Every structure is written in structure tokens, then in C-alpha cells.
Amino acid sequence: MPAGDRRWLLRLVIAFAFSQAAVSMARPAVSYRALALGADERAVGVIAGVYALLPLFAAVPLGRRTDRGRCVPLLAVGAVLIGVGCGLSGTAGSLAALAAWSGVMGLGHLCFVIGAQSIVARRSPPAEQDRNFGHFTIGASLGQLVGPVAAGLLVSGHDGAMGRTSALALVVSAGVAAVSLTCLRRIEAPTAPVAGPDGKAGPDGKAGPDGKGGPSGKAKRSGKAARSARVGPARPGKVSVWRILRTRGVPSGIVVSLAVLSTTDILIAYLPVIGEDRGISPTTIGVLLSLRAAAAIACRLVMTPMIQRVGRTVLLTVSCLLGGLLCAGIALPVPVWGLALMLVALGFCLGVGQPLSMTTVVRAAPEEARSTALALRLTGNRLGQVAAPASAGLVAGVAGTGAPFMMLGVLLLGAAGLGARSTPRDPAPAPPASVTPAPAVARVAEEPPVSAQERRDHR
Numbered sequence: 001m002p003a004g005d006r007r008w009l010l011r012l013v014i015a016f017a018f019s020q021a022a023v024s025m026a027r028p029a030v031s032y033r034a035l036a037l038g039a040d041e042r043a044v045g046v047i048a049g050v051y052a053l054l055p056l057f058a059a060v061p062l063g064r065r066t067d068r069g070r071c072v073p074l075l076a077v078g079a080v081l082i083g084v085g086c087g088l089s090g091t092a093g094s095l096a097a098l099a100a101w102s103g104v105m106g107l108g109h110l111c112f113v114i115g116a117q118s119i120v121a122r123r124s125p126p127a128e129q130d131r132n133f134g135h136f137t138i139g140a141s142l143g144q145l146v147g148p149v150a151a152g153l154l155v156s157g158h159d160g161a162m163g164r165t166s167a168l169a170l171v172v173s174a175g176v177a178a179v180s181l182t183c184l185r186r187i188e189a190p191t192a193p194v195a196g197p198d199g200k201a202g203p204d205g206k207a208g209p210d211g212k213g214g215p216s217g218k219a220k221r222s223g224k225a226a227r228s229a230r231v232g233p234a235r236p237g238k239v240s241v242w243r244i245l246r247t248r249g250v251p252s253g254i255v256v257s258l259a260v261l262s263t264t265d266i267l268i269a270y271l272p273v274i275g276e277d278r279g280i281s282p283t284t285i286g287v288l289l290s291l292r293a294a295a296a297i298a299c300r301l302v303m304t305p306m307i308q309r310v311g312r313t314v315l316l317t318v319s320c321l322l323g324g325l326l327c328a329g330i331a332l333p334v335p336v337w338g339l340a341l342m343l344v345a346l347g348f349c350l351g352v353g354q355p356l357s358m359t360t361v362v363r364a365a366p367e368e369a370r371s372t373a374l375a376l377r378l379t380g381n382r383l384g385q386v387a388a389p390a391s392a393g394l395v396a397g398v399a400g401t402g403a404p405f406m407m408l409g410v411l412l413l414g415a416a417g418l419g420a421r422s423t424p425r426d427p428a429p430a431p432p433a434s435v436t437p438a439p440a441v442a443r444v445a446e447e448p449p450v451s452a453q454e455r456r457d458h459r
Contacts, residue, residue: 013135022174029089030051032166036163054107055107063114064371071188079180121362131303137355141297254377261354263412265388273396312359327408
């Protein structure tokens, strides 16, 4: 593939969009399926929590495995687990089985995301990481935009049909997850053959004594190294989790990602509650949530020029700060048009946080442990998905439906402060070449030599 070719990123975005659409379609369908099986609100919450709880224990081992090998097999395993979890959730006849298959779906999503983020980190030069991570997360936003709408069209609660229609939605989401498998070809960078002493490689990747690939003692002795080079990156020394978490930039990236994802999840869960309290129809609430997702996509399309203008650290800090203020504003009794404007602005601000937190973690972490650092970031995300809804429910029960948004405002403001203090500063831009003074030695060298006769004439 020629240098600068980014078709691999387009295929990865498409695959991620299908896998995210399957998950975004299945999660509300799982809740409807649980209600059809007789679950109450607490049981629905437990089943939703299992989706995020199981990956808490698998993220770091999967990240370490990805640091030592290829990523595409993990993507394929993730897509298969998502499909299996979705499909068997549709046939589950008990709440326990539904919770178990929901956990399988969550594990599959974790595998896919770790593998996909690791590919972007490996294949992106430092100057293109922000842009590529921004375009990569467009796939997630597209899936989040389409999935819930598709689930709403398929699921119906009329005439006791919710059990059948929710099962249909889950089976369809399994088919959507299977489509992502067709987009995984030529996503990962090909490995180069191992060359012999004269630079020529044989058919088995090892050069012989004549440089044409024949057997030799030296090639046999280096067979282990050759196999390692063909399989993937060399095995690094194991970097401890504690060392990764102590690296400046990694904690702030994890906290920012946790805050942004928690805000998105609670916004989706509690905006209908706000609508019910203020007399806003479910159709209007759906449009408002779609506006937020569309604003996040628009933000990621223009992220590169924003970074070039204000810098990564400033952009991340300001977006979290404004997002916190906008979240607190949602708790105020504003009209629908005002709520729409706030959600568009909030979606734009939240769209910054996820890709930039990925770049922050990748740049800060030790090179041999980048996938593990990204897995730790995803562990923080899952922890937020478990703890934030429970906290929001407690706060809402005590202080009213608007209180969770005030809580989210405080969380984002805290993330903004941590990002400003703990994120490594962007390097100062180099001075333009046109104004760089030439070295004195170079100027002397460019002057023509002066003969002895000319020096005497000058005196």
C-alpha cells in the first residue's frame, strides 16, 4: 500500500460503525426484552451493568496481548462475540441468561475497541494521530446515531408484542455485527520479510549463504527472530500497570474519557426523564439526542484545524469546561429551542473529548505498552458506565430529575482542571525557515575568497 494511503482507516471506520450500531441497537432492545420477561427497574439496571462489569476484568490482559501481537484477530473475535451476544439475547428465556449474553456482548465490544484503537495508534504518525483518532470515532458516532433509531423502529410494545419485537431487534443487530467482519481485510500494516546478510530474503523469510534463500546455519539460528518478525512486533518487557498510571498524561486522559462517556450515557438515559417531567414528547427527545450525535460528528471533522489553532491541551480543557457548564444548564427550565441549542453545543464539546483522550494516552504511555494504556482507558470507561448510572439514580431520587446533570457538570469541570494540570503541554512551534538566521560559518563560506593583491589595494 503506498505511503499516505488511508484506505485502511476508512475500512476501520466502516467496520467500527457497524459494530457500534449493533451494540447501540441491542442495548435498548435488551432492556425491552428484560421488561417483556417480567423484570423491574432494578433488574434492568443489573442487566445493563453486567454489560460493562465483565470487561472491567478483561481489559488489561487483552491490552497486554495486543502489545505483543497482531490486532485484526482481536477485531474478528470482538465482532463474533458481539453477534453471538446479540443473537442469543434474543432467544434468552430467563433474566439470568439475558444478563450473561449481555456480558458476552460487552466483552466483544471491548475486544473490538481495543484492537481498533491499537491499529490507529500503530499506523498513525505522531502528526496524524489527532486527525486519525477523530475520524475513527466518527464510526462510533454514526453507530450511536443509527442504532437506537433502528431499535425504536423494530421494537413495539403494542398488544403484548414487545417480547417478539425485541427479540427481532436483537437478531437483526447480530446480523449488523456480522457485516463488520467483511471490512477487516488489509486494515493492519503488512509485516516485512526478514532479509539475509545481503538484503535478499528467501521464500521462507530467511536468506541463505548465497543470498537466495537457501538454508544456512546462521539462518537456522535466527529462525526464532524471523518468526517473531513475521508474526508481529517483538515481545516487549512487561510494563507494570502502576508505572503506566504514574506517567504524566495517562491519568488525565483516563479521567477525561470517563467523564465524557459517563455524560453521554446519562444524557441518553435521563433526557427522556427530563422530557417527561417538562411535557416534551418522546419524538422530540429523540430528535434532540440525534442533534447531539450529529454535532459530535461535525466536531470530529474539523478537529485538526482547531488543534492547529489553539493546541491540543487548550482544546481539551476548554471543551470539558464548556461541557460542564452546558450540562448544568440542562437542569434549568429552558424552552425546547434553548435545550436544542445547548445539546448541539454539548455534543460538539463532548465530541472533542474521546479522540483527544486517546491521543493523550498514546503519546504519554511507554511505546511498548500503548495497547495496555488504551485498555486502562477503556477500563475507566467501563467503571464510569457501572458507577455513573447508579450515582445518577441516587442523586435524582434525592434532589430531582435535573440533579444528575448538575453532577455531570461537576465531573466535567473536574476533568477540565485535571487535564489543564496533568496533560503534557504541546511542543512550541518551530520558527519559520525564512526567518531562521544562517550560521556565521555558512555566511563566511559563501563569501568569495579575497586575493592578497586586493587586500593590499584596499589598504
